[in-house]
Amino acid sequence: MNITLLSRAMLLVTLMTSFSSAADWYVSPIGSDDAVGAKDSPFASLTKARDRIRAASKDQSHTVWVADGNYVLSEPFLLTGQDSGTQEHRIVYRAMEGATPTFSGGTTLAAWQQEGERWTTTLPEELRDPMPEQLIVGTQAATLAREPDEGLFTMAGVQEEPTSDHLAKQTIQLDPQDFAATLGLLGANELSRVQLLAFHKWDNTRRHLDQIEFDDHAVVTHGRKMKSWNPLDGNSQYRIENFAAALDSPGEWYADVSGKLTYLPRPGEKIENGQAIVPRLKQLVVLRGEPEQPVQYVELRGLRFLHGRWTTPTEGVEPSQAASPIEAAMQIDFAKNVTIRDCEVGHVGIYGVWFRQGCQHCRLERTWVHDTGAGGVRIGETQIRRDQKQRTHHITVDNNILNRGGRIFPCAVGAWIGHSSDNVLSHNEIADYFYTGISVGWRWGYAESLAKRNTITKNHVHHLGYGVLSDMGGIYTLGPSEGTVVRGNIFHDIHAYSYGGWGLYTDEGSSDILFENNLVYRTKTGGFHQHYGKDNIVRNNILAFGMLYQLQATRVEEHRSFVLEKNIIFYDEGELLQGNWDRVKFASSNNCYFDASERPVTFKGKTLKQWQAEGHEQDSIVADPKFADAEHFDFTLAEDSPARKLGFQPFVTEDVGVYGDASWVNKARSTKYLPVRPE
Template sequence: EAPLEGSDARFLHRFEVDPADLGSLKGLGSEEFRDVQVIVFHKWDTTREWLSTVQAEAGSFTTHGSQMKSWNPMNRDCLYYLENYSGALDAPGEWFLDRSGWLYYRPLQGEDMATAEVISARLPCLMEFQGEVDSPERWVRHIQFEGLTFRHTEFRIPAEGLRPAQAAMSVEASAILADGVEGIQLLGCAVEHIGTSGLWFRKACRNVRVEKTRIFDVGIGGVRIGETGLVPEAVRTGFVTIDNCIIHSGGRIMPAAVGVWIGHSADNAITHCDVADFYYTAVSVGWRWGYDNSGAKRNRIEHNHLHHLGYRVLSDMGGVYTLGPSEGTRVCHNVIHDVFSTRYGGWGLYPDEGSTGILFENNLVYDVQDGCFHQHYGRENVVRNNIFAFSRQGQIAVTRAEEHLSFTFERNLVYWDSGTLLGYPGWGNGAKVEMGNNLYWRAGGAAFDFNGKSWDEWRSDGRDSGSLIADPLFVDPEARDFRLRTGSPAAEIGFVPFDSSAAGVYGDAAWRALAESTQFPEPYAVENAR
């Protein structure tokens, strides 16, 4: 990276790659290669920039973009791909529009172009509410939309590209955008085939309800609630309910986007939703790194089915991700599975920097990368009565040790067949975690330790009073049936069984079948991932 001559804000980025990767660029004219975009995956971010120069045989190209962040730059370990040129048109379902107006398309198997419907979106936004944010008496109120379908918006990549930003919050475009509203309802609607985000209840939105609505095939995020900045409480978005919704297949233009994002906003409920097929996090709550004041309080993330995330193209993600002081927030009765990262951080429950005062209870988390539960750093969270199973690496992880109580871990069932029980360096650095009345079992009764300590040594330090090492007697863990058989020792630790089948959407059979109809690919195979 080097400053771009004549600009204080733009930088030159030089990439060196295997020349074979650039073989499809050979033969492009100077104008054609300037239409090519590179998309780079770096940890939890993505960067999208236009090519400026190419030396295909030498395996190098340059772009112009914003200055890289020191804590998350593009580097040699990043995945990337190139698009928007004719040589990339190599798979069914792909299309390319050249500057002369010719549209090239490779049909899907069985698709008849004589009868195919082809839609080119023109509008970036389909519906916008604009009440006067600072004058509640002039807010837009009490409008109900029922049974409507909102489809097809366009999102064009700007000339400066798309700079990296967590959760893709650098782009504000949404198909439905609301500021200064109260009592708005979307019931039984659909928001589909969207180049932008689906819904954003942004500034001064209160008592909004979205119910039994499908948000599908979106370029950025599914639903956004609140703002990235902390505004006065009188005009702060809150009391938004997203219930019984299907939110699938997002991040198609900005892969770092999330299914549901809550910023500085309180008293919201995300309940009985099915959120899946995103390259990053399903539900993100809070927008404060550290312990300073946060507006994200008393949010409820309950009875959701959150699954098929990451696909090994990004890192540092969770089924539920939290940030900052969040007193009164409840993350309960969710089912989370199939969360896989590229390098690290495919977690089920992920309280990140400063997460405080959150209850994680009655969740089922299984088949994740490196921790069913991972706390980076936080204060006085409670992790109670959960089932954690089959993380590929450490089952329960903590990164940073702090002087205060990080979290309480009690009445949980932990079951695994690979990796360690305890992951990340916080355990060895003295993280303060109150542990008791838990049950641990490695499949087949295989031996394991507690961060290098035997069971007796671990308990001699005052940890895990009332806990057991015993087979919980799940009905069929290999088939991911985590119901308890009669005689399970889980009762001895005070574990209270819960019905995980209640997570996700509810109602008529057709609606539930629609949630199950999305096809999920296998996670990508990444060579030399570190």
């Protein structure tokens, strides 16, 4: 063969290799699953593209290009181990440039009819068993008719009668006026559908009602026995949902047993623009690998997954911290090197995204998770897996917006890490939840925990609590957590119902955690609270404007509980210290304290000098730290701040929260939230 022929042969091989190294597939709302998946002959579904990739060569990369438009899911989009790519040849499902394809797990209802001030439509038969509990009108979730419309009622008392080892009958006494405004208005055949949502300490109980005792202004429910440390009682708040007479405020809706759905529009809504969608699928995306065949090297990019259903089972939902039994609309098990980027998960009845079992080296980036029945993102499990392949670790959740959650399960968490290690939670916007913003660890006490070496950095966490639950924090930790670092975050506007509502909260057994360079302000019960734990370090933080207290320490133990050094504690109301500070073992030094209301700063009734004589606050001072404008939450330190002389190192806050293009940053910063406490 001469050189020319050889060159041509080599060129042909190169071209063939190049051609076979990547394959493009196309999906369009006007496509067909009988098509070939080419640009001019696209599929109609992700599922068909997945199936064709399964049958294709794995020695090439595959990209599924998804056109703009709306796609209706008949079932969750499922990926298993056989849908994996490789490190060299990845599989990507992505939106076309400029497109925002939407995959809906809901059903669009027939056009509205006008009936006075109300709009009505009819539920199709297939959505009536069971009856729905969520409705999206336009782009906003409507509110299932309830009383009270704002705020909550308070129970008058609860009596519990055991019916078995684990079950009990609860009789709940209501205030006569509250009873008349709710259950006194129930229509015939409504009892089986009406729900009671109870708020007690850090938990919720959701129950159907078994009986109404009209003469005693009481309701009867059956379920699990209440825990002695967190029962329903006369301090528990509640609301009643899903009955016709409660349909009295804009944005509320109700559907009767005949399938007639009635909606009271919000101001400015127009009937011709008010498309109504009822979520139909519980889950929208499922990655279900196996220990020996995980889902690997797959990416979802630029796709929207909306409208996920939740229906309360007949037995109700028992209390569980952080709504821990509740799954996610994007449920991921046994996945490695999977990336979810530039996506959206919203209007769902459960959690948004969960890297649950056997997930390793996965990423969630620049994704908006919103309007969730439970929380935003979960990592790991509540149990310890002995098989290393079944453990979740090295998950990165970076530059996401997680907001407006807990709408069905208020005790849910914005971002939750259980028995899982070496994860990074960074640069996220986490806001508008009724309980904790970030929760790390799942061990009450000092026994084995897998929550090690987690990094929580540069997150903006705010507008939590709204005064409906207690025992909560901007960040809440549990159990031994060696190597875990909480650095450079901002936590603010946190308000509990009764006790709790802290910025940094180290609960039972929290140990060996570093809290550094965090800004905490406008909390109900203080910037830092340790219930009990060991050798946590709280260093170089600004803790400002606690309402009732600034610092709390509770349980007395034999070991050193924490170190408090080089912090600025700045306040204008409430006490400085609350709890057992005279007995808890801790080390404190080089802190700067200042009461802007000009009251004297005292430490459990003692002056700083007296407190230092007892071995505390060595080299600490009481002095104005000289913030630029603390009243408007500008905590920039003056060059001559006395805190600098103590070794306090100023830190920047401008880079906290999401980053990237202006539209993404503005999306986080421009969202308005209601005040978390009455002004």
